Amino acid sequence: MGILSIASIGAVMSSSESDDHEHGSFRGxxxxxxxxxxxxxxxxxxSECGGCHFAYQAGLxxxxxxxxxxxxxxxxxxxxxxLDELQATEIRGYLLDNAADGSRLPRxxxxxxxxxxxxxxxxxxxxxxxxxxxxEIPKRVVRGNAEVGSFSxxxxxxxxxxAGIYNEHQVVIPGFGKWxx
Amino acid sequence: xxxNITFAIxxxxxxxxxxxxxxxxxxxxxxxxxxxxxxDAGGSAWTQQHQSSSGVDTRSxxxxxxxxxxxxxxxxxxxxxxxxxxxxxxPARLSDPKKVEKWFRxxxxxxLGRECTPQEKGDxxxxxxxx
Amino acid sequence: xxxxILHSHDTIHDPKSNxxxxxxxxxxxxxWSLAGSFAIAFVTEDDLLVLHxxxxxxxxxxxxxxxxxxFIGPRHARWSDFVKEPAEIFTYLKAVIQSRAxxxxxxxxxxxxxxxxxxxxxxxxxxxxLAVYGAxxxxxxxxxxxxxxxxxxxxxxxxxxxxxxxxxxLLVLLHLVGVALASLQHRENLVRAMVTGLKRSGTx
Numbered sequence: 001m002g003i004l005s006i007a008s009i010g011a012v013m014s015s016s017e018s019d020d021h022e023h024g025s026f027r028g029x030x031x032x033x034x035x036x037x038x039x040x041x042x043x044x045x046x047s048e049c050g051g052c053h054f055a056y057q058a059g060l061x062x063x064x065x066x067x068x069x070x071x072x073x074x075x076x077x078x079x080x081x082x083l084d085e086l087q088a089t090e091i092r093g094y095l096l097d098n099a100a101d102g103s104r105l106p107r108x109x110x111x112x113x114x115x116x117x118x119x120x121x122x123x124x125x126x127x128x129x130x131x132x133x134x135x136e137i138p139k140r141v142v143r144g145n146a147e148v149g150s151f152s153x154x155x156x157x158x159x160x161x162x163a164g165i166y167n168e169h170q171v172v173i174p175g176f177g178k179w180x181x
Numbered sequence: 182x183x184x185n186i187t188f189a190i191x192x193x194x195x196x197x198x199x200x201x202x203x204x205x206x207x208x209x210x211x212x213x214x215x216x217x218x219x220x221d222a223g224g225s226a227w228t229q230q231h232q233s234s235s236g237v238d239t240r241s242x243x244x245x246x247x248x249x250x251x252x253x254x255x256x257x258x259x260x261x262x263x264x265x266x267x268x269x270x271x272p273a274r275l276s277d278p279k280k281v282e283k284w285f286r287x288x289x290x291x292x293l294g295r296e297c298t299p300q301e302k303g304d305x306x307x308x309x310x311x312x
Numbered sequence: 313x314x315x316x317i318l319h320s321h322d323t324i325h326d327p328k329s330n331x332x333x334x335x336x337x338x339x340x341x342x343x344w345s346l347a348g349s350f351a352i353a354f355v356t357e358d359d360l361l362v363l364h365x366x367x368x369x370x371x372x373x374x375x376x377x378x379x380x381x382x383f384i385g386p387r388h389a390r391w392s393d394f395v396k397e398p399a400e401i402f403t404y405l406k407a408v409i410q411s412r413a414x415x416x417x418x419x420x421x422x423x424x425x426x427x428x429x430x431x432x433x434x435x436x437x438x439x440x441x442l443a444v445y446g447a448x449x450x451x452x453x454x455x456x457x458x459x460x461x462x463x464x465x466x467x468x469x470x471x472x473x474x475x476x477x478x479x480x481x482l483l484v485l486l487h488l489v490g491v492a493l494a495s496l497q498h499r500e501n502l503v504r505a506m507v508t509g510l511k512r513s514g515t516x
Contacts, residue, residue, distance in 0.1 A: 107449065110449050110450040135467060
């Protein structure tokens with residue numbers, strides 16, 4: 001009886017001790033992250049908008065910002081990204097349906113917090129939530145890093161960005177390794 | 182042995198389809214009054230530098246697609262990899278005429294500041310099929 | 313001096329065996345729900361944010377209920393039963409080290425101190441968690457208040473929350489050591505007691 005109690009207590013103790021382990025690989029082994037924002041599930045958006053840059057998920061900007069972008073495709077951050085009417089309508093609808101302000105996921109909703117950008121073209125990297133999350137990253141690790149170049153290239157460091165998973169445990173910065181907070 | 186033959190046939194079919202669609206595009210441009218087309222003209226236009234509208238930088242097709250189009254390119258701003266433009270490397274390159282026109286429209290406007298003429302487009306197609 | 317007394321009017325005494333009911337059902341449910349919720353919160357962290365946050369809400373809610381129950385519940389659930397002055401706690405701890413600590417039916421003084429420590433630690437952890445949710449994730453009931461904080465402050469809060477969570481884990485480990493020790497010294501299975509609510513009657 002005494003042995004049983006010691007054994008059971010020992011088991012509980014060791015399992016709770018294991019929570020203290022290094023997060024990376026141990027965590028990946030038995031805890032699968034859920035998407036922070038809904039992954040892209042529209043073919044047209046993926047192929048048209050993911051052709052030149054990472055296909056940013058709709059949940060990364062509020063609806064009014066997506067409207068602004070779709071209204072100004074001819075001057076799309078220095079490029080001409082005009083689409084034919086049918087595609088433009090489909091994409092606009094998809095983006096508005098899945099925008100940050102209507103999302104059920106708290107991190108996507110967090111992207112809708114903050115004031116209007118006014119006339120300036122909206123940028124995900126200017127959202128308050130984005131800046132909060134990237135506050136501790138030194139610029140040289142991104143802008144001064146030839147393999148990354150810009151904070152806009154999410155998928156370079158966020159290895160699971162395609163799946164809409166952005167949590168810090170999956171961040172590997174080229175030339176610097178895993179991001180350890 | 183059978184697998185090898187299947188692959189060889191598939192390769193021939195894909196390649197002929199690729200060049201077949203190139204021929205269709207060329208026909209279209211010829212009907213618009215352009216021609217004759219030359220891969221060399223396309224090749225030299227490929228690397229020609231143009232001033233951007235802001236005047237800050239110069240641009241050419243090679244800015245993103247590189248000078249050796251059998252190699253993959255990189256988007257000059259985002260760094261996103263682009264499959265080689267040479268039809269020999271990317272047989273499906275010219276298979277969708279709508280797509281071809283879309284990219285011509287966007288990229289010519291970005292590079293040259295205007296749409297490309299049918300002559301210029303024809304020359305580019307010849308260049309891409311010659312590599 | 314051995315001082316555990318059985319009051320028949322508020323413990324259930326089974327005349328056939330020598331077991332008495334010490335822990336009431338609500339208290340036991342609270343204990344295991346709390347343990348489970350903390351485990352979930354600790355493990356999910358911000359990988360499964362929604363689950364983590366709900367575990368946190370549950371922890372805070374459970375604690376509020378337990379605090380109330382400590383005033384109106386049965387004898388061994390009450391704060392007055394086991395919250396002792398520091399002097400008495402230290403005396404008891406000394407006795408534990410010397411393997412001559414008295415057996416208590418309810419929480420002994422050291423155990424009582426751990427209850428208070430854990431509840432406090434969990435509460436502060438949970439509250440800072442709420443603050444971080446508002447300041448860093450711009451979500452939850454505290455968001456209107458905290459989302460305007462500077463990035464520096466938001467990150468500081470996150471670090472504080474993490475430290476407190478680790479502190480709580482440390483307390484949990486100490487708690488387990490304490491439970492093991494008491495079980496050994498008094499030759500009973502305290503873990504089972506917290507499941508069934510029953511303990512051997514008497515003081516030995």
